[in-house]
Amino acid sequence: MLKLVRLALTAAILTAIAVRVRRRARRTEPEPGPAGPEPILGRPTRADLARYAGRGRSRPMAVLFGWGALTAVVFGVFAFMGMPISESEKAPYVNRALKQVSESGRVASFAADALTSRLPKPVFPDPYCSPVLRPVTVRPLDPKVRRAVDRQWRRIERWLKAKAPRTYATLGRPGRARTIAVAESQMGIDFPDSLRASLLRHNGAKGFGLGYGAQLSTRQIRDAWRLMCREDPTNLELDPGPEFSGVLIPFQDRYDEGYGLIDSEAGSLSWDAAQEGMLSTSDLPSYDALLRATADALEQGGTVDGTRPRVVRGTLRWEPAD
Numbered sequence: 162m163l164k165l166v167r168l169a170l171t172a173a174i175l176t177a178i179a180v181r182v183r184r185r186a187r188r189t190e191p192e193p194g195p196a197g198p199e200p201i202l203g204r205p206t207r208a209d210l211a212r213y214a215g216r217g218r219s220r221p222m223a224v225l226f227g228w229g230a231l232t233a234v235v236f237g238v239f240a241f242m243g244m245p246i247s248e249s250e251k252a253p254y255v256n257r258a259l260k261q262v263s264e265s266g267r268v269a270s271f272a273a274d275a276l277t278s279r280l281p282k283p284v285f286p287d288p289y290c291s292p293v294l295r296p297v298t299v300r301p302l303d304p305k306v307r308r309a310v311d312r313q314w315r316r317i318e319r320w321l322k323a324k325a326p327r328t329y330a331t332l333g334r335p336g337r338a339r340t341i342a343v344a345e346s347q348m349g350i351d352f353p354d355s356l357r358a359s360l361l362r363h364n365g366a367k368g369f370g371l372g373y374g375a376q377l378s379t380r381q382i383r384d385a386w387r388l389m390c391r392e393d394p395t396n397l398e399l400d401p402g403p404e405f406s407g408v409l410i411p412f413q414d415r416y417d418e419g420y421g422l423i424d425s426e427a428g429s430l431s432w433d434a435a436q437e438g439m440l441s442t443s444d445l446p447s448y449d450a451l452l453r454a455t456a457d458a459l460e461q462g463g464t465v466d467g468t469r470p471r472v473v474r475g476t477l478r479w480e481p482a483d
Contacts, residue, residue, distance in 0.1 A: 162412040164201070165310075168343030182440060183374060190470035192309070202468070204456075211308060228462075230357050240313050252338045260457075266359060276357055283351075286355045287364055287390070287406055287407050288407070289349065289350065289406055289407025289408045290390035290406075290407035291407075292349020292350070292407070293315075293347060293349075294347070294349070295346050295349065296346065297339070297342050297343050297346045298342055298346075299338045299339055299341075300342070300351070301355055302338075302354055302361075303354045306354040306355055306358055306449075307354075307358040307361070309449065310355055310359050310362065310452060311358070311362060313449075313452040313453050313455075314359070314362050314363065314452070315458045316459070316460060317373050317452075317456050317459060318332070318457060320456075320459040320460055321369070321459075321477065324459075324472050324477075325472045325475055325476060325477040326473040326475050327368070327474070327476045328368050328369050328475075328476055328477040329369075330368075331365050331366050331367045331368030331369055332366045333361045333363045333364040333365040333367075333368060333376070333378060334363070334364055335361055335362060335363065335364060336360040336361050336362075336363075336364030336365075336378070336379055338357075338361065339378045340364075340380070340460060341357055341360055341361075341379050344379050344380070344382060344383040347383060348383060348386055348407075348410075349407075350407070350408065350425040351425060352410060352411065352425070353423060353425065353447075353448060355362060355447065355449045355452070356410070356412060356423060356448055359376075359448070359452065363376065364378045364379060365377055365379075368475065368476070370414070370415070370479075371421075371451045371452060371455045371459075371465070371466055372414060372421075372423075372451060372454070372455055372465035372466050372479060373415060373465070373466070373468050373479040374413045374415040374418075375413065375414045375416075376412070376413055377412055377414055378410065379411060381388060381414075382410060382411060382412060384408065385411040385414070385420060386407070386409075386411055387437060388419070389405050389409075389411065389433075390407050391472070392405075401410050405422075405433065408425055408426055409422040409423065409424055409425070409431070410422065410424075410425050411425045411433070412448070415432065415433075418432070418433075419433030420432075420433045421433075421443075423448055428444035428446075428447045429442070429443055429446060429447065430442075430446070430447065430448065430450075430451060431443055432466075443466060445465075445466065451465070458470055464482045465479070467481060467483075468480060468481060468482060469481070469482045
C-alpha cells in the first residue's frame, strides 16, 4: 500500500512538470507575421483566427492534466489514510504516547502528594472519652478474685508494718462499692474485678504504689482519666495505637513519669511515659500479676518492672534495679 501511494504521488508530480514544460514551450514559439491587409478594427481577419486557433485548443489538454494530477494526489491521501500501519511503524508513536501519559501521571501523583502533605491529618474522636452516662449499678464481685487480692495484700501489709511502718501508715481505708459504681457510670467503662477488690481493701495509698508510685483512690482514678481525655481526646488512627485511649484506666500515679494504666477490656498493663507522650507495655500481664510481683519483691528482694525495693528510715523507696 505504501508503494501505491508513492506511485500516485510520483504520477502527480510528473504530470505537473509536463504541464509546466508545455506552457513554457508555447511561450517561446514565434508568432507568425501578419499576412494580407491590415484588419479592420473590431473585425478579426482569417489570419487572426488562424493565429489564435492553437491557443484555444491547448486549454482542454492542460485542464485534463491538472485534473489528473489532482485525482492522483487525492487518491494518494485517501490511500495513505486507509493504509494499515505495521507494528514496527506504530511502536514509536505508541511509546511516545505512553511516555507522555506516564509523565503526566507522575506529575499528577506528585501534585496530589504535595497537596495531601499540606492538609491536616485526619482526626478520629475517641469514643471512650465521650461515654454515654449509664445507670449506677453495683456489680457483683467474683469471690475467688477478691480472696486472691486480699491474700496478696495481707503479705504486703505484714511486710510494710514490720520493715517500713511510715509507708504502712499511708495505706488508705477500705473503699465503697457504690463509689466504684458511680465512677464506672461516669467513665462509661467497667473496672476489672482485681482493681475493684484492691480498692475495697485500700482506697488508694499516698506513699505506696505497686512497684513504683502511689496508688490512686476511686475518685482520683476518675479525675486522672478525665484529665488524660481532655489532653488527648482524639486518636490519629482508626485503631488505638501507642497513645492514650479512654478505654485505659489510670490506677497508679508514677509522679513525673506519668500513670500506670489498665486496659478495661483486655486487662493488660502499660505505663504512660509523660515526657514522651507514648505508652510502654508492662512486662506483667495483669493487675493481679503486678500485685503478686510486688509482694514477692518485698518478701524475697526481687524486682518489679526494673525497680527494686529499698527502705530508708522506715519509708519504702523503689530504685532502678541496674
